[in-house]
Amino acid sequence: MKEDLNLLEQAAQNDYKYGFVTNIDTDTIPKGLSEAVIELISKKKNEPEWMLKWRLKAYAHWLKMEEPTWPNVKYPPINYQDIIYYAAPKKKEQLNSLDEVDPELLRTFEKLGISLDEQKRLSGVAVDVVMDSVSIATSFKEQLSEIGVIFCSISEAIQQHPDLVKKYLGSVVPMTDNYFSALNSAVFTDGSFCYIPKGVRCPMELSTYFRINAENSGQFERTLIIAEDESYVSYLEGCTAPMRDENQLHAAVVELVAMEKAEIKYSTVQNWYPGDKNGQGGIYNFVTKRGICAGNHSKISWTQVETGSAITWKYPSVILKGDYSIGEFYSVAFTNHHQQADTGTKMIHLGKNTRSRIVAKGISAGQSNNSYRGLVRASKQATNARNYSQCDSLLLGDQCGAHTFPYIEVKNKTAIVEHEATTSKIGEDQLFYCRQRGIDAEAAVALIVNGFAKEVMNQLPMEFAIEAQKLLAISMEGSVG
Amino acid sequence: MTNVNYFKDQFSALQASDPNELLTGIRKENFDTFSRSGLPTLRQEEWKYTNISSLFDKDYEFAGDGKISPSLLSSLEEMRIEGYQEANELVFLNGRYAPSLSAIRSPETQLIVLPLEEAIDSKYKALVAMHLGQSSSYIKDGIHALNTSFIQGGLFLYIPKGQQLQHPVYIYHLSDAGQHHTLSQPRSLVYVEAQAKFQLAETYRTIGSCEGFTNEVMEIVVEADAFVEYYKIQNDGSNAHQTNTTHIRQMEKSHVHTVVLSLNGGMVRNNLNLVMDARGNETHLYGLSLLRGKTHVDNHTMIDNKMPDCYSNQLYKSVADDASTSIFSGRIIVQPDAQKTNAYQSSKNILLSELASINAKPQLEIFADDVKCSHGCTVGQLDEEALYYLRARGIPKENAEILLLHAFAADIVDQIKLEPLQKHTEKLIYEHLSVS
Numbered sequence: 001m002k003e004d005l006n007l008l009e010q011a012a013q014n015d016y017k018y019g020f021v022t023n024i025d026t027d028t029i030p031k032g033l034s035e036a037v038i039e040l041i042s043k044k045k046n047e048p049e050w051m052l053k054w055r056l057k058a059y060a061h062w063l064k065m066e067e068p069t070w071p072n073v074k075y076p077p078i079n080y081q082d083i084i085y086y087a088a089p090k091k092k093e094q095l096n097s098l099d100e101v102d103p104e105l106l107r108t109f110e111k112l113g114i115s116l117d118e119q120k121r122l123s124g125v126a127v128d129v130v131m132d133s134v135s136i137a138t139s140f141k142e143q144l145s146e147i148g149v150i151f152c153s154i155s156e157a158i159q160q161h162p163d164l165v166k167k168y169l170g171s172v173v174p175m176t177d178n179y180f181s182a183l184n185s186a187v188f189t190d191g192s193f194c195y196i197p198k199g200v201r202c203p204m205e206l207s208t209y210f211r212i213n214a215e216n217s218g219q220f221e222r223t224l225i226i227a228e229d230e231s232y233v234s235y236l237e238g239c240t241a242p243m244r245d246e247n248q249l250h251a252a253v254v255e256l257v258a259m260e261k262a263e264i265k266y267s268t269v270q271n272w273y274p275g276d277k278n279g280q281g282g283i284y285n286f287v288t289k290r291g292i293c294a295g296n297h298s299k300i301s302w303t304q305v306e307t308g309s310a311i312t313w314k315y316p317s318v319i320l321k322g323d324y325s326i327g328e329f330y331s332v333a334f335t336n337h338h339q340q341a342d343t344g345t346k347m348i349h350l351g352k353n354t355r356s357r358i359v360a361k362g363i364s365a366g367q368s369n370n371s372y373r374g375l376v377r378a379s380k381q382a383t384n385a386r387n388y389s390q391c392d393s394l395l396l397g398d399q400c401g402a403h404t405f406p407y408i409e410v411k412n413k414t415a416i417v418e419h420e421a422t423t424s425k426i427g428e429d430q431l432f433y434c435r436q437r438g439i440d441a442e443a444a445v446a447l448i449v450n451g452f453a454k455e456v457m458n459q460l461p462m463e464f465a466i467e468a469q470k471l472l473a474i475s476m477e478g479s480v481g
Numbered sequence: 482m483t484n485v486n487y488f489k490d491q492f493s494a495l496q497a498s499d500p501n502e503l504l505t506g507i508r509k510e511n512f513d514t515f516s517r518s519g520l521p522t523l524r525q526e527e528w529k530y531t532n533i534s535s536l537f538d539k540d541y542e543f544a545g546d547g548k549i550s551p552s553l554l555s556s557l558e559e560m561r562i563e564g565y566q567e568a569n570e571l572v573f574l575n576g577r578y579a580p581s582l583s584a585i586r587s588p589e590t591q592l593i594v595l596p597l598e599e600a601i602d603s604k605y606k607a608l609v610a611m612h613l614g615q616s617s618s619y620i621k622d623g624i625h626a627l628n629t630s631f632i633q634g635g636l637f638l639y640i641p642k643g644q645q646l647q648h649p650v651y652i653y654h655l656s657d658a659g660q661h662h663t664l665s666q667p668r669s670l671v672y673v674e675a676q677a678k679f680q681l682a683e684t685y686r687t688i689g690s691c692e693g694f695t696n697e698v699m700e701i702v703v704e705a706d707a708f709v710e711y712y713k714i715q716n717d718g719s720n721a722h723q724t725n726t727t728h729i730r731q732m733e734k735s736h737v738h739t740v741v742l743s744l745n746g747g748m749v750r751n752n753l754n755l756v757m758d759a760r761g762n763e764t765h766l767y768g769l770s771l772l773r774g775k776t777h778v779d780n781h782t783m784i785d786n787k788m789p790d791c792y793s794n795q796l797y798k799s800v801a802d803d804a805s806t807s808i809f810s811g812r813i814i815v816q817p818d819a820q821k822t823n824a825y826q827s828s829k830n831i832l833l834s835e836l837a838s839i840n841a842k843p844q845l846e847i848f849a850d851d852v853k854c855s856h857g858c859t860v861g862q863l864d865e866e867a868l869y870y871l872r873a874r875g876i877p878k879e880n881a882e883i884l885l886l887h888a889f890a891a892d893i894v895d896q897i898k899l900e901p902l903q904k905h906t907e908k909l910i911y912e913h914l915s916v917s
Contacts, residue, residue: 070526380835395850408841410860413832422855423847
């Protein structure tokens with residue numbers, strides 16, 4: 001409990017603390033989107049011909065699509081010609097080690113609390129850092145490659161492991177999947193690539209830190225993780241952005257492939273700039289994340305803590321294709337001020353004896369709106385499919401909204417699907433109990449919210465759990481009135 | 482849809498023949514909506530699981546002024562609900578209220594029954610003008626607009642203040658699809674004054690071998706402290722399709738209790754809307770679908786909590802066998818002012834066949850903080866242990882299953898407070914479950 005209170009003290013500085021801008025020379029291209037821009041991006045990244053073709057195909061498809069309007073979020077129309085699709089910190093040559101990284105950059109990441117050096121030495125987490133459009137540095141590469149794990153930026157993978165990329169890129173999220181995935185497929189600039197060979201248990205957490213820095217730029221990263229038979233990997237993802245008055249677009253695609261008896265654990269702490277108290281500025285976070293349990297007995301688990309972004313539109317999903325495969329989704333989404341979140345998951349049961357579990361906790365404060373949207377589908381051949389979903393919403397304040405839109409589709413007579421959801425405010429009796437013991441209202445609310453989110457927080461790897469808890473406390477600051 | 486022109490001609494003819502400004506105005510507005518949006522398709526969120534426009538690949542026509550044949554009369558006799566001797570029996574023939582076939586047993590001090598057109602010419606004009614067509618602001622799709630575009634031969638029921646109606650009202654919808662595919666569009670407005678008590682049951686029958694489509698809209702206004710029980714029993718042929726909207730507006734501290742029972746039919750869609758227009762209301766919604774064959778039943782409920790202190794409880798159950806489809810979509814909205822709302826919803830479903838499917842979409846949309854709302858939804862099978870228990874006692878598997886299904890249904894049947902009607906449904910369910 002003492003720890004919780006300390007957290008709150010730290011939370012006293014209530015503004016977005018990652019809102020600084022780093023003055024680094026950036027190599028940008030002009031605003032706008034066209035075939036020429038895509039060709040330019042591809043050229044800058046020195047990509048092979050097939051990659052450019054793939055991008056152009058996605059672009060042609062994107063032109064034919066319409067922006068979706070079904071999510072429960074409102075925003076002015078996005079001018080896709082007013083975005084810079086490529087911004088990279090200037091660099092002279094390929095970096096060999098972290099020592100060669102621009103010291104200004106390293107300071108940025110230290111401010112963010114990700115000291116690459118320190119992480120390298122102490123925590124044993126391999127980090128890939130993506131700033132604006134390109135991957136800056138990847139640590140621990142050599143140690144990982146000794147056991148056959150490939151962990152690098154996706155641009156590097158396109159150059160060095162074209163067969164793997166060709167085989168899996170777009171295999172889980174086809175370029176035609178949705179409006180934003182098509183856009184991403186056309187213009188994605190970087191991201192992480194991860195390949196865990198057969199029988200390898202990745203000895204350390206792999207982590208990517210995303211940072212939007214340049215003005216007017218959009219970030220379109222692409223992450224691809226492949227876990228071969230009987231392998232295991234735990235992957236972490238964090239993100240921040242400077243404070244700016246205008247909205248910036250972030251449209252990422254993440255694809256996970258788990259082969260037989262493989263397990264992928266994917267954790268996200270999403271803390272893009274959420275905009276100010278009046279809803280000015282902030283990131284539009286329109287992300288497509290999907291994993292496929294391709295092999296029997298495989299497992300994919302998504303854990304997310306969503307506190308940032310002006311608008312979040314994100315449904316990390318699992319396709320349970322292999323027999324006996326398992327999908328999990330744990331989520332805490334916190335919205336404050338004018339933030340809007342429409343997030344949830346899809347569990348598509350195709351294989352026999354597949355299981356899925358969904359735990360989603362939504363907390364709304366201020367004038368924000370927080371929606372859970374999920375789909376559980378047991379197809380005809382999914383014998384003995386089993387799902388349990390629980391979505392709870394907590395309302396702090398009388399001007400926010402909490403919404404639940406679960407879809408349940410069952411076509412197999414041996415499937416069992418259960419869904420339950422509750423919405424309430426913090427119990428008067430719980431507050432009373434805390435206050436009676438000398439805990440002030442704000443600390444009491446934080447305590448109760450932490451308890452409310454615990455089930456999900458417990459799923460996060462240690463390093464992340466602490467960060468996530470701090471984040472939650474900071475985001476909540478000022479929401480109790 | 483092929484027969485847009487048919488509807489256009491019929492609409493023009495109806496408008497030209499009717500001098501009533503109130504009705505022509507409402508019709509015009511809705512026909513515009515219908516012309517603009519057409520029939521709902523699967524691409525519309527609210528119609529995601531029910532492809533109603535697929536039915537209209539055939540040319541539906543309105544029935545002419547129906548001659549009352551002996552076979553119609555005998556069908557009517559067959560569809561009477563138990564306890565009819567004590568009930569007000571109102572008949573809709575091909576979607577129009579037929580006073581000559583109806584029997585009103587309550588005195589006029591307790592119940593006023595008028596054709597809608599007559600009500601507009603009477604002292605109830607202001608009331609009708611105020612409440613008729615309110616459902617259009619909640620349901621904006623083409624099929625609802627189609628009903629409203631052709632309001633004709635509707636029914637107006639009025640229960641005066643403080644009247645505890647002794648005799649329930651039974652409404653029989655009889656459609657004749659003997660000559661051509663028939664579209665029937667019943668329309669009614671029920672006004673229950675303050676402190677009154679009122680029980681209503683509706684049932685449907687389609688005769689003839691062509692397809693019948695009943696597109697009904699009923700609006701019920703429940704004034705302060707009034708008590709309304711509403712029952713719907715759907716047990717029609719597989720050639721009988723339905724879109725059925727019941728739009729209920731509740732005023733202060735009123736109480737509404739509904740049960741919707743669906744057994745046989747073609748493609749059936751039920752919309753049940755509850756609008757809490759004042760504080761302190763209580764509402765109980767129950768539904769039971771026992772489906773087999775290719776029957777497709779889609780239950781949509783919507784509770785719009787606009788004012789504080791309302792309580793609602795929903796329990797919808799379904800069993801899908803053979804190639805049937807059961808859908809439940811329950812929407813609870815809590816508006817910013819509706820503090821202290823308590824809303825509960827539960828949907829329990831059993832899937833019995835490889836070809837059947839169950840879709841559920843319980844939704845909460847909450848804009849107030851001091852509320853308690855929850856929903857739960859399950860899809861599963863009959864309890865293996867319970868089956869084992871029964872079979873261990875020498876009960877054959879089939880009988881054991883029927884026994885468990887009866888028990889599953891009993892939760893809902895028990896909620897039918899009108900005793901003869903409860904007996905009637907028990908009998909229907911018994912017959913329904915034993916045929917297999």
